[in-house]
Amino acid sequence: FFFAPLAMVMTPDSMDSKTILHGTTAANWDLIQSKGLQKSADTDFVHFVKLNQAAERGIIVGLQQSPEVLIYVDMAKAVGDGLVFNERPCAGEQTEVVSASVIPPVYFTKAVETATKKQIWTAPMQSQEKIKEMKLYSNARVKYTLHKTMDIAFEKGEDLKPEDMLPVDHLHYLGTECMDDFFNRYAPHLKEQGRATRALDIGSGAGGPARYMATKYQFTVTGIEYLDEFTKIFRLMNRLLTIPTSILRVLQGDFLKMDATDVCSTGKYQVFTSQLAMLHISDKATLFQRCAECLADDGVFMIEDYHKRSGTEISAEDKELLARDVAVPEGEAMTEEQWREELGAHGLVVDEFVDMTDRWSLFIWERCEAFFASAEALTAEWGPEYVAELGHFYTSVARLYHHMDNAGDRRQKFPWVCRMTKWSAADEAKPQNLGGCRIFGRKKLQ
Ligand SMILES: C[S@@+](CC[C@H](N)C(=O)[O-])C[C@H]1O[C@@H](n2cnc3c(N)ncnc32)[C@H](O)[C@@H]1O
Numbered sequence: 001f002f003f004a005p006l007a008m009v010m011t012p013d014s015m016d017s018k019t020i021l022h023g024t025t026a027a028n029w030d031l032i033q034s035k036g037l038q039k040s041a042d043t044d045f046v047h048f049v050k051l052n053q054a055a056e057r058g059i060i061v062g063l064q065q066s067p068e069v070l071i072y073v074d075m076a077k078a079v080g081d082g083l084v085f086n087e088r089p090c091a092g093e094q095t096e097v098v099s100a101s102v103i104p105p106v107y108f109t110k111a112v113e114t115a116t117k118k119q120i121w122t123a124p125m126q127s128q129e130k131i132k133e134m135k136l137y138s139n140a141r142v143k144y145t146l147h148k149t150m151d152i153a154f155e156k157g158e159d160l161k162p163e164d165m166l167p168v169d170h171l172h173y174l175g176t177e178c179m180d181d182f183f184n185r186y187a188p189h190l191k192e193q194g195r196a197t198r199a200l201d202i203g204s205g206a207g208g209p210a211r212y213m214a215t216k217y218q219f220t221v222t223g224i225e226y227l228d229e230f231t232k233i234f235r236l237m238n239r240l241l242t243i244p245t246s247i248l249r250v251l252q253g254d255f256l257k258m259d260a261t262d263v264c265s266t267g268k269y270q271v272f273t274s275q276l277a278m279l280h281i282s283d284k285a286t287l288f289q290r291c292a293e294c295l296a297d298d299g300v301f302m303i304e305d306y307h308k309r310s311g312t313e314i315s316a317e318d319k320e321l322l323a324r325d326v327a328v329p330e331g332e333a334m335t336e337e338q339w340r341e342e343l344g345a346h347g348l349v350v351d352e353f354v355d356m357t358d359r360w361s362l363f364i365w366e367r368c369e370a371f372f373a374s375a376e377a378l379t380a381e382w383g384p385e386y387v388a389e390l391g392h393f394y395t396s397v398a399r400l401y402h403h404m405d406n407a408g409d410r411r412q413k414f415p416w417v418c419r420m421t422k423w424s425a426a427d428e429a430k431p432q433n434l435g436g437c438r439i440f441g442r443k444k445l446q
Contacts, residue, residue: 010075010085010097017320018076019109019330020048020085020097021055023067029111032071033121036104045098048073048085052094053313058114061094069120070112072330078107109330110282122282123329136171136393140386142229145206147382149233153240162215165237169208172275172304173356173363178438179212182273182302185351185440189300193270194218195247200269200294202255203277207234207248211241214248219271223250224263256286260293268296275304282329284342292346295443301348303439304356308333312433318400322434325396333434343441350441357435361401365417368394372416395420403432 008014022037037046047062049055051072058066075085075097083101090096111121148168156164166175183190190197197219201210204223214221225231231252238248251263272295281287295301306328308314314322319331334342340350371378371394379387399421404410411418 008087010079010087012076012079014087015076015079017050017052017095017316018074018323019051020073020075021051021060022046022048022071022073023058023060023063023114024069024071026068026113029069029071029120033105033108033111036102037071037073038102039100045086045100046103048075048097048099050095050097051319052316055094056112056313061090061092061096066114068114070114072109072111073103074107074109078103083107136390137227137230138389139229140383140389142233144382144386144390145233146236149237149240160241162211162241162243165206165208165211165241169206169211169233169237171205171208173360173436176209176212176216178275178302178304179209179216179273181438182300182440183217186300190217190219190270195220197271198222198267198269199271199273200224200263202272202274202291203280204234204250205230205277207237207250209273209275210234210250211237211243211248213271213273214243220246220266221248222263222266222269223248224255224258225250225252226254228252255290256281256283260290264294268299269294270296270299272299272301273303274301276306278303278305279326279328279333284334285345288343288346288348292348292443295348297443297445300440300442302441303437305437305439306333307339307355307435307437308335309431309433309435310335310337312431314433315430318434321396321400325393326400336437339437339439343439347444348441349444350439352440354438354440355435356438357401357403357432358405360436361404361432364394364397364401365404365414368398368417368420369414372420391420400434401432401436402427402430 024032039046049060056070058070060067079085083099083103085097085099088096088098108121109123110119112118113120145168149165152164152168153160170176172178195218199210199213199219199221201213201221201223204210204225207223210221210223213219223234225234231250234250238245251258272291278284278287291301314331314333322328322331336353339353343350371391375387375391398417402421402423407413410423417423
């Protein structure tokens with residue numbers, strides 16, 4: 001290692017990257033996984049580099065050879081808990097970070113085998129608090145959703161219908177389109193069964209998609225939702241709409257940790273759906289294993305989620321945005337090939353993978369523009385905290401989905417979004433490596 005004097009002690013404010021990487025051998029990993037990272041007898045510090053693309057390929061300053069295993073460490077969390085890290089200058093483009101502390105495994109987010117790029121270990125699901133940090137699910141948003149629900153219910157009175165809740169109960173893009181698309185595609189398969197069709201909706205939020213399946217397509221639906229508040233809102237909406245739990249119910253919990261027999265207490269499901277929830281879950285192997293366990297043989301599924309364009313990498317800046325503002329672990333997304341492979345490993349065969357990126361970008365920019373255009377009225381009605389938080393979230397997502405085909409004069413069409421995202425014409429040259437996808441598939445007959 002190049003021994004320069006120790007520089008800055010890392011503080012939450014001085015941290016431009018919250019993830020750091022440590023390289024090690026496969027033999028050491030077993031011990032590190034149980035005991036944590038500690039300096040060896042002949043070094044004063046544990047060495048890391050800040051996350052960057054070279055480091056992820058195993059090129060790490062100070063190491064002659066690519067390490068066999070890369071350990072990702074959440075430095076922000078460790079610093080928040082009082083562990084000390086120093087940044088020190090070194091030659092080249094990487095920034096070295098060192099620590100004299102022992103770094104317990106609770107700060108590791110994942111371990112990757114460098115040669116195959118396979119995750120060999122992932123941290124257990126992040127806590128409810130981590131997801132709650134996401135402004136889309138903040139207390140201000142919950143308060144807004146509750147008040148708005150009551151306003152809608154009061155205004156509609158006896159005529160209240162499930163679709164009246166659409167402005168508050170769908171937390172994904174393009175409304176009910178994906179559900180219709182799904183149903184139409186598999187209609188011959190699903191139509192005959194009606195109420196006998198049991199559907200599972202994973203990460204159901206306030207229940208919009210689950211309610212749509214139960215009321216429009218007459219399925220018997222179970223939603224799974226992690227956050228208490230959204231589970232309560234889901235149930236409240238059902239009450240207001242007098243939808244019985246025998247038709248639509250929601251179970252609260254982390255889908256990965258729930259007992260499959262509880263989830264399947266009514267029998268296995270002919271359908272599972274999930275919209276913009278899987279992106280929060282890093283342990284895809286357990287997730288897909290669970291999905292496969294819950295789905296009957298020949299059952300069908302639809303997933304809407306993020307993906308990474310094949311052969312590309314998500315930029316460090318986008319990873320940071322994804323991790324910080326969208327609660328995407330490590331800011332990573334799978335490519336189409338990885339989605340197919342990981343689902344396929346659990347007997348879930350992809351019938352079609354639809355790239356939604358261009359349509360989502362337009363939706364996201366229009367949503368953000370409409371929000372800021374009415375910010376004044378929204379502030380007066382719902383308060384500055386709600387507007388600041390949701391505005392921040394919408395802006396981050398607009399930055400992530402920046403590319404638009406045939407956008408015309410962006411500044412004229414989206415003056416607010418351009419201002420909030422600090423958009424410039426030069427941004428058009430930035431590749432859109434993050435994308436959106438709609439995946440249709442079925443469980444292979446055993
Ligand atoms: C963007 S929202 C989408 C909600 C709903 N699918 C919709 O489209 O309206 C994602 C939801 O997934 C939930 N979620 C994330 N991880 C989960 C997990 N492991 N188990 C259950 N729910 C989860 C979050 O709490 C959040 O409410």
